[in-house]
Amino acid sequence: MRFTAASAVGLAASDSALAVPDSSGVSGPLRSAGVLAFGPDNVLFVGDITGAAVHAFALRTGDLTSQADVELGNFYNFEGRDLVRGLDQKLAALFGTTYDKIVINDMVVHQPSQQIFISVERGRSTDALPAILKVNHGELEVVDLGHIPHSQVGIPNEPDPKSMLEFDTQRSFAITDVKYYNGEIFVTGVSNQRFASTLHRIPYPFNAQMATCTVEIWHPVHGEFETRAPIIRQLIREVQGEPYLFAVYGCTPLVRFPLSSLTDAAHVRGDVIGELGYGSNPIDMLTFRDPFDQKEYLVVTIDVRSASRIAVLDLATARPEPTGGPIDFGPGGLGRTQGLLPIKADHFAILNSKWAVEIHRHPKTGYRLDISTLAMPYFFERRDGMSEMNWPNGPDPFHYREHRGERSTGANP
C-alpha cells in the first residue's frame, strides 16, 4: 500500500450567505431558540419567535445524562464551582464564529438529572441559527433536535386592524415566557406593533385549542392601568391550595392572577401585589425552599438592580395595591418588604435543594462568561472576595477552616 504524499485538502465552495436550516440537522424544526421550560415526562418546550411557534421535544432516556456526581462546591463555606468557563467563547468555537455572534437566550435545569440546558443562537440578524445545548460534566453537547420526537403549536401573530401606519411592516410577536402547568402551557409576549399584553393558554399535548386573554394591571409607578407592558416572566403554582399565575413585568410590578380568571377572550385585570423598583427589567423568576428555615421564597433577578426575595406565602395573602390612588415610584406592596439578594446573573435557575446555578460574567475578568453554582439561600459567592478568614492565622468566627474539605455533589448537596 502506498500513501500518496500529495494529498490535497480541498476547500468546498460555500453556498449563499443566508443559511437555510436543515431540518434533519441540529436545529431540527427550530427557526430560532428562545425561552425554555420543562414539562412532564422530560418534555422540553422551546419558544421560537422567528417560527412563531412553541415546540415540544420529548427527550428520550438517552438524551439525558445524570449529573449527580458533579462537584458543586463547598456548601458550608459558600464556595461554588465554575461548571463551564468561557461559555460564549466555547460556543463560538463549536459553531465556527466569534464570541460576539453568540446569543444565549435561556437556561433551564432538568430534574431529576440536574442537567443544564441552554438555548443559543449564532448570529444577531435574519441569519440567526438556533441550537439547544446541554452541559455534561463540564462539556457542552449539542442536542440533535432533528431526531427527537417533536410537536409544535403556532402562536398567533394577528395584525392589529386599528393600527394605522404610513408603511407596511412585517409583524413579529416576541415570546417572552413559556411555562407548563397541569396539562397546559402558558405563553406570554409582546408584538412589535400592538405592544399589548397577551397571554395564551394552550393544552399540551397540542391540539387545535387555544385560549387567549389580554391582561391589564394597575401599574403604580405609572399610576395607570397598563395594557401595553409585556409580561416578562410567569410563575404558576398553588399557594395555600389555590392556583395562581404570578407575573413580573418590565419596570417591575409583580402581579397576581387567579388561574380561574384567565379564560378565553377575557380581558383580565390583575392585582399588583408589589412594585420591585422603577427603570429596570426583570430577567428570571422562580421559587426555592430555604434549606435552613424550610420556607419557600420567590426570587426575581433584575438587570440593573439586586434580585428580590419574597416569601411565597405572602404572595397569596398580599393585598392588591389600591387602584386610582396616588403615584408611588415604588418599591410598593411586597416590594417594600422584599429582601435583596446579591445576584448579578444573565440567567439563573435552581439546581437542587441547596444550590442554584447562574450564567454570569466573572467579576474580576469581565470578558469571561461562566456557568457557576451558587449556594442557597444567601446566593453569596465567597470566592469572589478576599476575607481575613482566608489567611492561615486570621479570625474564623464561622469555622470555615474546619469545613474546608467538604464537597457537595448533585446527589449529596
Added chain:
Amino acid sequence: MLDSDTRGPASDGIGVYHLDPGWMVVLGSYVQAGGLPQSILRVAVVGTGAPTGDDLPDVLGRYQVLQDGIRFIPHFPFEPGLSYRASFDPRPLGRPELSDVLTHEFSLPREQSASRTEVKHIFPSSGYLPENLLRFYVCFSNSMQRGRAETEIALLGPDGKPAPDVLYRAPVELWDRSMKCLTILFDPGRLKRGVGPNRELGPPLKVGQTYTLAVDAGMIDLTGSRLPTDASV
C-alpha cells in the same frame, strides 16, 4: 504541500481528497472499529481572542467518508471573513508510513453588498410632530443585527444633547420580521399626563421645541458593517 480544490456549490465543508485506495481501506477499517473521524480531520476557528484557560473546542460538524477521501461539514456554515484551520492527522490510524500531519488555513470571501446599508426612512416623516408622539419607526435598507439600539439611537433635545429618560428601554428590541424596521417607543410613563414620571420629569417632548432623533453609525447590519454615517431627523 496543500492545494485548494473547489467542489460543487451544494457542499459547504472541507475535505481531503485524492487519497490512495489503500489508504481508504485503512481509514474504513478504523471507522468501522469505532475510531472517531474527528481525531483524523478537525477544523477550528483561528485566533478568537481572549483565552479562557481551557482549550477551545473544534467546530462541530459531521463527516462523510467518500470514495477517495473524507469530508467535514460544519453544523452551521462557515462564516465569510473568518479564518479557519483544518488539520488532517493520520497518526491515529496506527500506520508508521502515515505520519504526516497536514494543516490548511482558509477563509471564505466576505460578501460585498452593492451599496452600504443606510437609514432609509424614519416615520413619522413630518417635520412637525405632536407633543404626545408615541413612537418612531426607523427603517434601514438592509437587515440589521439586534442589540445596539440602546447605545446608538437617542433623542437629542433642543440643546443638541441626548435628552435623558425619554425613550423606553424595551426588554427585547422591537424589530419586524425582516429586521429592517425598528420600533422606538417613548417612555409610556412620561407620555401619560398626570402620572408619576410625567409629573416628575415632564413629557418627553415640549411644545415649540426642536428635537432630533439620532441614529449613530454604530448600528450594524447583517454583514457586520456599520452605517456609512450617522443619520438623524
